[in-house]
């Protein structure tokens with residue numbers, strides 16, 4: 010089975026690629042650094058998925074992977090999260106005077122704000138990696154205040170983490186008829202911006218360890234038997 014893993018930056022790509030190589034299973038994983046943000050992730054993922062399909066060697070799964078911010082207390086720094094839902098958390102409109110100050114594209118009636126990975130696959134991946142399973146938000150602007158963290162948590166109850174590429178990867182995958190998964194290792198807390206507190210090496214190590222555990226799960230995965 011062929012799997013496309015999309016990361017934002019080369020450091021994330023290298024951590025995932027090393028883990029996949031070490032796992033050495035039957036899964037053929039290509040790991041791509043797309044650049045940061047949902048637009049770059051969607052564009053590069055769509056190109057890769059469409060190109061390989063046209064060559065007659067389609068990918069069976071697209072995975073958005075990397076570091077991310079974790080919502081306290083559910084997703085502490087160093088932990089890993091697998092998405093049960095991949096949510097476009099800031100794609101929509103501000104709605105001052107409304108019941109909430111934000112309406113998603115789905116609320117507005119012109120798009121989807123959520124992609125759902127195959128349930129059993131996401132659960133099995135989370136179990137194998139010792140990861141939490143829950144909604145992961147995609148944002149175009151990383152949260153930098155306690156107020157915004159509280160708003161996101163209120164709008165999306167149960168959200169475990171935020172990052173900047175998952176929804177783009179999932180949109181590209183949906184357009185190509187391929188399921189998507191998202192795996193995030195938590196490098197920092199979602200909240201007041203404190204770049205010095207980001208624990209990037211620890212998160213990259215956790216990301217690699219998670220992939221080492223998830224690759225055998227993907228190896229056994231068949232779209233018809235896992236939903």
Ligand SMILES: O=C(O)c1cccc(C(=O)CC[C@H]2O[C@@H](n3cnc4c(=O)[nH]cnc43)[C@H](O)[C@@H]2O)c1
Pocket residue numbers: 017018020021044045046075076077078079148150151152171172173174196197198199209
């Ligand atoms: O400087 C480095 O060595 C380095 C190594 C690996 C990754 C980075 C990044 O800056 C990755 C950016 C990427 O990380 C996601 N991310 C991480 N924390 C958050 C957050 O709190 N809110 C939103 N996104 C976050 C995101 O997907 C970025 O694209 C640097």
